[in-house]
Amino acid sequence: MPKFDKMAYASADEMIFGQAKSPVKYGRDFTVGGGYVFPELVPHPRPGTEATKKSLMKEYEKMVTDVLDRCVAIGIPGIQVELEHVYQMTKNPDWGGEIAAQTKHLMEEYYRKFGLRSAIRATIADYRKPDEEDIRSSVALETILKAFEESAVGGADNLSIESVGGKEISDYCIVRQDIRGVLFGIGVLGSRDMEFMWKKIVEIAQKHGATPGGDTNCAQANVAMFMAGGYQDRSVPHTFAALTRAIAAARSLVAYEQGAKGPSKDCGYEDVIVKAITGIPIAMEGKASACAHSDLVGNLIAACCDLWSNEAVEYHDMFGGTTSAVFTEILGYDVALMNTSIELGTAKQLQEMMVYSDKYRDMHGFILSPENAYEIGKAIVENNTSYYSRAKAAALKAGELMMNDSQLKMSKFERESLQNALRILDGLPDKEEDFISECIDIYKKLVPGFNPANYGL
Amino acid sequence: MPKFDKMAYASADEMIFGQAKSPVKYGRDFTVGGGYVFPELVPHPRPGTEATKKSLMKEYEKMVTDVLDRCVAIGIPGIQVELEHVYQMTKNPDWGGEIAAQTKHLMEEYYRKFGLRSAIRATIADYRKPDEEDIRSSVALETILKAFEESAVGGADNLSIESVGGKEISDYCIVRQDIRGVLFGIGVLGSRDMEFMWKKIVEIAQKHGATPGGDTNCAQANVAMFMAGGYQDRSVPHTFAALTRAIAAARSLVAYEQGAKGPSKDCGYEDVIVKAITGIPIAMEGKASACAHSDLVGNLIAACCDLWSNEAVEYHDMFGGTTSAVFTEILGYDVALMNTSIELGTAKQLQEMMVYSDKYRDMHGFILSPENAYEIGKAIVENNTSYYSRAKAAALKAGELMMNDSQLKMSKFERESLQNALRILDGLPDKEEDFISECIDIYKKLVPGFNPANYGL
Amino acid sequence: MAAVANFDNIFVRYDLVGEVEAKGARVASKNPALQRVMQCVVEGDTDNIVDAVNEALKVADPLEVINEALVKGMNEVSRLWDEGEYYLPQAIIASDAMLMGLEICEKKMGQSLEKKGVVITHTAEGDIHDLGQKIVNALLRANGYEVIDLGKDVPVDEVVAAVKKYKPVMLTGTALMTTTMTAFERISNRLRKEGIELPFVCGGGAVSLEYVSGFDLGIWGKDASQAPGMAQDAVNGLSWQQMREKWNA
Amino acid sequence: MAAVANFDNIFVRYDLVGEVEAKGARVASKNPALQRVMQCVVEGDTDNIVDAVNEALKVADPLEVINEALVKGMNEVSRLWDEGEYYLPQAIIASDAMLMGLEICEKKMGQSLEKKGVVITHTAEGDIHDLGQKIVNALLRANGYEVIDLGKDVPVDEVVAAVKKYKPVMLTGTALMTTTMTAFERISNRLRKEGIELPFVCGGGAVSLEYVSGFDLGIWGKDASQAPGMAQDAVNGLSWQQMREKWNA
Numbered sequence A, B: 001m002p003k004f005d006k007m008a009y010a011s012a013d014e015m016i017f018g019q020a021k022s023p024v025k026y027g028r029d030f031t032v033g034g035g036y037v038f039p040e041l042v043p044h045p046r047p048g049t050e051a052t053k054k055s056l057m058k059e060y061e062k063m064v065t066d067v068l069d070r071c072v073a074i075g076i077p078g079i080q081v082e083l084e085h086v087y088q089m090t091k092n093p094d095w096g097g098e099i100a101a102q103t104k105h106l107m108e109e110y111y112r113k114f115g116l117r118s119a120i121r122a123t124i125a126d127y128r129k130p131d132e133e134d135i136r137s138s139v140a141l142e143t144i145l146k147a148f149e150e151s152a153v154g155g156a157d158n159l160s161i162e163s164v165g166g167k168e169i170s171d172y173c174i175v176r177q178d179i180r181g182v183l184f185g186i187g188v189l190g191s192r193d194m195e196f197m198w199k200k201i202v203e204i205a206q207k208h209g210a211t212p213g214g215d216t217n218c219a220q221a222n223v224a225m226f227m228a229g230g231y232q233d234r235s236v237p238h239t240f241a242a243l244t245r246a247i248a249a250a251r252s253l254v255a256y257e258q259g260a261k262g263p264s265k266d267c268g269y270e271d272v273i274v275k276a277i278t279g280i281p282i283a284m285e286g287k288a289s290a291c292a293h294s295d296l297v298g299n300l301i302a303a304c305c306d307l308w309s310n311e312a313v314e315y316h317d318m319f320g321g322t323t324s325a326v327f328t329e330i331l332g333y334d335v336a337l338m339n340t341s342i343e344l345g346t347a348k349q350l351q352e353m354m355v356y357s358d359k360y361r362d363m364h365g366f367i368l369s370p371e372n373a374y375e376i377g378k379a380i381v382e383n384n385t386s387y388y389s390r391a392k393a394a395a396l397k398a399g400e401l402m403m404n405d406s407q408l409k410m411s412k413f414e415r416e417s418l419q420n421a422l423r424i425l426d427g428l429p430d431k432e433e434d435f436i437s438e439c440i441d442i443y444k445k446l447v448p449g450f451n452p453a454n455y456g457l
Numbered sequence C, D: 001m002a003a004v005a006n007f008d009n010i011f012v013r014y015d016l017v018g019e020v021e022a023k024g025a026r027v028a029s030k031n032p033a034l035q036r037v038m039q040c041v042v043e044g045d046t047d048n049i050v051d052a053v054n055e056a057l058k059v060a061d062p063l064e065v066i067n068e069a070l071v072k073g074m075n076e077v078s079r080l081w082d083e084g085e086y087y088l089p090q091a092i093i094a095s096d097a098m099l100m101g102l103e104i105c106e107k108k109m110g111q112s113l114e115k116k117g118v119v120i121t122h123t124a125e126g127d128i129h130d131l132g133q134k135i136v137n138a139l140l141r142a143n144g145y146e147v148i149d150l151g152k153d154v155p156v157d158e159v160v161a162a163v164k165k166y167k168p169v170m171l172t173g174t175a176l177m178t179t180t181m182t183a184f185e186r187i188s189n190r191l192r193k194e195g196i197e198l199p200f201v202c203g204g205g206a207v208s209l210e211y212v213s214g215f216d217l218g219i220w221g222k223d224a225s226q227a228p229g230m231a232q233d234a235v236n237g238l239s240w241q242q243m244r245e246k247w248n249a
């Protein structure tokens, strides 16, 4: 059940990068949201190195060393490294645990030698299959929880996940431009699964003194956003992807209602909205994550970030060093610019530049610009009678904002897609139970393997 | 002989990114320094593709297409592509020419279809060997000039080079921390060779309606800077590298005295000083060129840029597309931030953030911060009796600035290196001819192959 | 807050340059019943396709409904998509409608329509992201291919066994992660060892041309929309080398 | 202009963390003449080394001057460099001084000192950036190796011919550009074809571990300062595989 019923900030104007209402301190003298922004570097092992624990550990040792070396080469004050589990690291919880321990060991060395501040996020791979198994009691679930446990014991400071509840529905519906199904798959099923998962994750984190970080709607809203793609792509309308994102905000919020503390996961583009509601520190990724995917919010998305990430970069040599080192440097300078503006007292001016760079570049940036994100957040907390009602309110508010700002240009096709979706949303039942039973009827027929019991329904 | 005797700007305060006193317009509706900043993307072919003209052209076709595609995917208003010649493109002038023509053809298509503004810089490889041949009449020289010609005919808008005059001396002296030799190799020999080369380049450019771009002291000052490296490197003192850079400014200036118009070459870190003196538009590279090399001026160096470059990135796949596309996106957003600040009227605030991010990070950033760069520029124009005197004045001024700013921290070793160099500079002869004959005596003995006649001496 | 008067130097909305004017469908049938079926396919009207097909079957035989309405409608959808008037969702729901209609016609005929060929699809071992594969399945089926869907997280052994069993014209593999896509190379090696040659199209997420060109049989799939065209080539007897040359050059 | 009161959250000057306290040289000789020679090497005093060596040769025989002053001084320089007190230039000018002194002693002996082994160095065809190679040459020579310097922009044929002629313990190649470093692989192939095995150390600019690990004989050189240690391994009979394991693991 929804808990948040008010905003953490009095207005969007209060929100700024580097500062969160509830900063988080962990790792080696590492504070997130306490006044300054830090980089979060996410290295990705080369294909083939996942074959054995030994080769994967060796790969991580190299990647992490390169990150730390570049920090002390150019003066980066502190850094978080994300160990974003490849399947094998979760499947074999001891792999993830030992890689965390090895990373911690390296970081301690650099902290001792140079005073380099640092922290580790372990993001466990959610490889449950909602359309093939009982996701509330499968082997996959057991293993995932074990992986959390081992990572925490190994030395991960922050435990995160990209949970996949409701993906069987949203996958089916995103490519069919079915807003009702997206609302059901993300807003209802996703939220319910998160409630289930995060109770357990928070418990594990507390048991081992780790911080429960956050969850992202990567498996759903990012699918829509990446399929919407750039100006020349025609897979998913950009307006539709933006509505999906608004719905995702209502869903990702659940982690913090269940006790997660942040910093949230970098690829949760919805987290500007989440920060407005919760005041937790957030990780964000924009232009420097072009190595992982293209987006239309390269600057704007940094407007309220507390960690600034590259999303994922495969380990390779470039002229200027390995990719781990190269992207550490790029992030490091991006962050230095933000922190300098903070020291100069001109952070709000920099934020304004970030925002206007992309606010009207695309619908996604538009709804995620702080003032619009704040409005969507308000719609969420004001409609917190059910997961359904707040997710629907988020989408309607996002749609309304898009329709009413004349500076946001749209093609005829995009506008029609939006109007069409809003019409459907308007026609949906008021009560959550009515919506749920309607959707169960429809999607049980359409989506092979969809099992409401997976969501306690 | 030196020509510039005054500054283009009344003060450093007048200098800002996106704006040059003498903007340059060429290519497809592409204006540099006319109010906004554009990205300059430099793709580098994969090893092996240089084997034949056919395979290299194919590689360039792919690389350039990826650049243009990413521009129209995310909304970049215009872009310059640098064809930085690999040896084979200059050695076989028709290769360079045909690749320029092919690039122009692609750009015209995107201009027609989307209105994407664009331009081409061809940077010819200077592979003359000052210690082995007569660099004023060698086959290499002939070929280089032919390559300029063919590139201009093919469609290059901007002709540039990284000329190597004096490198035999500076190579010997940089690794021996011999400031006298560096002053001779860069300030005197480098300047004299540039005068010789640029007369010819400007003539070729004019003949074919191309714009003579600029030259960079890549072969000398960048060697010193990259060897100085990061905080943990101990190859060349950072103070020494900074003095080398100041000297390089006096040298790179010669291109514009001979008729070059800019935009200058991205890797000429000295060009902030050159812009202050000449008012030409400059290309700069900082954090987004981490793919090519690490530096300690990632943000600051953008303070006065008109083009913003990645220096060089080898063509490969990343998760987010090919490196050409990825770095186009990163540069594109960096530039969008600058242009947004221009539209918002807060460009000076952004510049201030850039500057303070790195002004005290390292000596290089310190002397290249606009106000210090301006002072060094003034020392150059006020001592323009000879190439020698102005280069020496630049170094002395840079040294004085470093010694006198208490916020610039230095290790004992670094400070001693600096004081030592300044002491030597102070003791050098007043007159250029005395300095030259002293140096010829010394370095003829020490540097095998050094031939003063190569420099008209 | 200050305002930006002019965004033209910050970004250019290239998506609005030369916007495609929606001209709608071009095909028509003289037979109003067939016309309605075609309409349902073109509009992806899964609510009414069943009724429309049943009505059409009263005035036309199943083969005619298939060829003159369902297939024609689908071809029109392909055209609208190619020309930029349709987005992927329009193509997907059209496939849905088309397949629903086809099922009714086949039931009426008492047999399945002969398929153009068999294609096996799967998502790599360790990878649960099968959306790409599902799109491929839908597009292949709507274009007349029989799809053997092995699902997601499929072990290498299973893929090899299925190829031996079904003898498909083409195999596809989807992977979001580079660390799961390594299974593709293992599949290729196993198939080669068994002396089996067939085009093995690999795509999705992090799968790159560079990687797929590194092993035999591999053809890089840039986009799900290429699947029907590739399957057609395989049916036409192009070797994997020829297909690689054609699609990946 | 506003000012920044505190830079600690913008950058940290890690170069000033645990700054090495200069403690100076530690070696000493009881013989003042030898002490002076050693001093000249340690300080890279090329102005006075000639005089110092000539003086020392009045009281000691050439071999003693070499071993007790020149070599000892150079060893001390290596230590100071390893421990962070010296930068590269101090090592280079020390080598200069050492080699000047050595030349005088050898002339006096009427023969060259036996070298530890022969190393061939070159800069790749098409590449005129030979500074890296020159540093390698200086460090190898100062450490007692005979260097055959093929210079810059050296064709593959010439490198192979030189290896056959001089039978070095080790070959090095330097390249700034990836598009010239491709010559290294060709050299490796040619040498293998001729049945020649030796460690081929490749480094400089854009040369990467990934690339050099891709062909036989190749060992990646991260830094010129590694050259003497690698040459020592080659003299000690380590194979290129063992050296790759040791230096590139």
Ligand SMILES: [Zn+2]
Binding pocket: A162, A216, A218, A267
């Ligand atoms: Zn993600």
Ligand SMILES: [Zn+2]
Binding pocket: B162, B216, B218, B222, B267
């Ligand atoms: Zn350069």
Ligand SMILES: [Zn+2]
Binding pocket: B042, B084, B266, B267, B311, B312
């Ligand atoms: Zn360059």
